[in-house]
Amino acid sequence: MHKTPAIVILGAASLPTARRIQRRYPQAPVYALQGRVEADIAYADFGATLRALYQSGTPIVALCAAGIVIRSLAPVLADKEQEPPVLAVAEDASAVVPLLGGLAGVNHIAREIAAIFGIEAAITTSGELRFGTCLLNPPDGYALADVEEGKRFVADLLGGEGVRVEGAAPWLAAARLPLREDAGRRIRVSCARGASADELLIHPRALVVAVEAGEAELAAKVRAALAAHGLAEAALAGLLAPMDAMSDAALGSAARELGVPLRFAERAAGETPADWLRRLLPLEERLAGDGLCIGRAAQPVEMARLGRARGRLSVVGLGPGAAELMVPAVRRALDEAEDILGYETYVNMAGPLRAEQVRHCSDNREELQRARHAFELAASGRRAVVVSSGDPGVFAMAAAVLEALEQSIDPLWHAVELEILPGVSAALATAALSGAPLGHDFCLISLSDNLKPWTVIEQRLEHAGAADLVMAFYNPISRARPWQLGRALEIVRGHRDPQTRVVLGRDVGRPAQALRSLTLGELTAEMVDMRTLVIVGSSTTRSFPRADGGDWVYTPRWYPPAGLAPRGESCEKARGDEAAPHHPSGESAT
Template identity: 65%
Template sequence: MTPPAIVILGAGALATARRVQACYPDARVHGLQGRVEADVAYAELAAHLRDLYARGTPIVALCAAGIVIRCVAPLLANKGVEPPVLAVAEDGSAVVPLLGGLAGVNVMAREIAAALEVAPAITTSGELRFGTCVLNPPEGYALASLTQGKRFVSDLLAGESTRIEGDAPWLDDAQLPRASEARLAIRVTPKAWDGGANELVIHPRSVVAAVSGDSKPIAGQVHAALQAHDLAPLSLAALLAPVARMGDGALVEAADTLGVPLRFVEAGTDGITRAAHHDDTITTSTARRLLEAAMRVPYATLQDDAHEDIALALSRTPIDPDTVGQRRGSLTVLGLGPGSAELMVPAARTALGEATDILGYETYVKMAGPFRADQQVHGTDNREEMQRARHAFELASAGRAVVVVSSGDPGVFAMAAAVLEALDASGDARWGAVELNIVPGVSAAMATAAQAGAPLGHDFCMLSLSDNLKPWSIIETRLRHAAQADLVMAFYNPISRARPWQLDKALDIVREYRAPATRVVLGRDIGRAGASLRSTTLGELRSDDVDMRTMVILGSSTTRGFARGAQGEWVYTPRWYPQGATEA
């Protein structure tokens, strides 16, 4: 199960939230920004709850049930796919399951209530009568029809008995009314349901489909092969394909259509974990070799000329997809923004939550946390960019979900360029098959500009004054051209103990083209604790005013400022430019 988000509004609920968190070690406590220090900060409750709900994250909200219902109500549509949602009293005196009856919300309610030593407020009739939700089989099983399931449970509640056909160990302790000759039957089978009204059919996900050819549509071919052997589509556990096709978009589309994970294997290779308890298989054509490589079991081949590119393997028990072949690895390069949690884009949060491995400069990795116990953190020195990029690809090519973190935006003097350079130079087909994504972030220049007003409101450029990776002569040339072109300039890496003179030299160059009254904005640690913002002029600016953690925005000839009360001044660069002006 996905770890739940434990959402609180204030410090009064924190102690109870930590007790709930003890039930789910990988869960994190989400606290309202400015009111409580928690694992994750959020800015607005309704938007945050809706975002969690839309992503399928279980929610344990320590607040009134009515608040939670009103927040997520606009998203309520399909009972079959909603995540568990619970309301818990701040003092832990009540646990109320609200949504997600088919996703185990009542199980969670019992677990949390036991930890808080209270009785859960369960109102579901079937759960109260039978002690379990018959329509919520465990992971690895799928209900054939929710509509039929509701009718079936209604009949049981009305006094009917049932019998169980097949292996359903999770129902051994259920208080179901049973009779060997009962009209109603719970059938656990990979075979397709025939629509019988007296059956509750549950499919074990016990079939793997291997695809060896390029015939299209793939999903249609798999469906046809399943139908030929009277197997239910919901019994499919995974789609298997050759490693050489790892980047094939048609396979991704097919897996999405079929609703199963996609796995890859190199036929005839060793080192693939065997799926347990496979004793019967249905295979066709050359796709059989993929199954043999992935599962290493004896095969009984059935003639099926119509679907020669598809092979099916059938197990008596559910198959864990992670025991069959390898995932397609992913590598996401993301920006954390300037440092504050509310300025991190949602896509970056999602990637961090889904990652198996997080790499980056140690300072930035700490900013991205906290992380779950099952996530591997690889913090390194700030000067090890290429080694970090190569390490990330090695992890991702082995099927891991890897995130490389940068501060600000990953494409602005950060890790995105290093990752692409490593890929470009590698020539490694395994690296090329990795799913690569770059998620933008709020850069230091943008964050500082927003605090100051709009100094980047017209044409601007960003320049790094560090000569560690480029010669100072190039920096001087660019400074002169940018100053002569009257561009607003944002200086990254302006000064350090190892580079004490570059900023003064840069200012001397700019002063040849800009008036002393030119507006300058200095933003230090914007978005982090202890942030400071100051505006000054080019004539007044001294290198002692700046350190490595300062963003320097040097205005153009049109940049101006005006007072904003006791808070200093607003600085902005108008979007228009004087007619006929060619230089400062």
């Protein structure tokens, strides 16, 4: 399975079964109906959730009646060749029923899940039941030339036609095919393009193209070279390039366009692409092209064993802690990672992780060392992820990673594919929970003086207070800094009325989440700890009762054009006759 499945349940009775399936697929989150059962991700609408997962290509393991799944997905069913695997599993694990995704390996997943519970999967695919293998879904390393022709071919075999096999196809040896030497139909395993009548053509991914450097139309050039030699693009296992071209963007672009891996290897001075391939791979044939060489191996080539990949370092923000508040791009990076680096609390938050993923936990103050370690791993060709809570660019690891890179003269570090993926910061999560206190201009200030002088913090507090900015305080207090929040509040009170609205968010997005709304006059340092995010409103921040007994806190997007509005004055009166027009985006014109 190439993509992490989603395990979807409706009630608490399904959770034990879901957790057993999750142990087989450790990265698979369990989706549970909000308010009915606690799991990894909460959802409000079963049908909408299933359709969204299906349309994103996510395999679905639904612990419920098959009929519910079918009715939920019916409006979005379309291309059979593109659909992900979809299975229904009885909540007591007494049945596993593959429903959709026969060409995506649904029967294979069904057998894996059935094996967990010691039962037989309810396979209903005629060809697979008869022949013991799915001819339309060859194993890794092979690709079917034409699915539609394949369907007709399998139908002929089911109708009684015999078949012969030409070419190396080890997995077919165990199949129960109607083999006859004089059969009119044949299964041909070949890198050549173009199937003849009465033939099922399967391509082994046995072609490797060695290139010297990237160029604008490299993918088209590779396709033309393959076509010129009568070779199928589906037989291409990957591209090989010199180590010194690792950061060449055109190479990566060509590999993505062709949908194949890109690997790098050392090339001796004066060595031609053909000589290079001969040294690295046992090949049956080498075919020259325009600035490239096509090598054909006797068996599918495992590109993971050839040279090395361009390393990738992803610096990600996990959000405040809740799985549903983690952005999808971050989850994908974590799923693809080989190494996870970070403060142990955050590494644990990054789960579920697979057993083979290496965890590198370090102290929260070892940021630069952690960044350097991440580059060392990525420069060796590995996929590393550095995790931060919230957003990696907000008082977190993105700056440390870039600092380590700027200080390095190692060309392999600079050749690493570096990406920084955003997350929901603590300030944004707390603000959303309380309403919209950051609705107008605001600033984020860390009260930690570990990396900057306290005098600088005081100066910024003075200026932010004078500018009437909403302020969000990170790292507000600790055992080593028990007095600094009190001093910060003294400075803020020099610029704010005691009735200024304040929001305290502790462990927002985590099980112990707590939110409190109060005034600046009521706030004391004893109400806050290191796990609390403090938002101090501006002169226009206001609150009003919410239906559940709490308060909504927000800062209007308008601002009085002539001085501050008296507290309690209505929005319309404060805005006067010159209320700012609104753009369609929701941002005010000012």
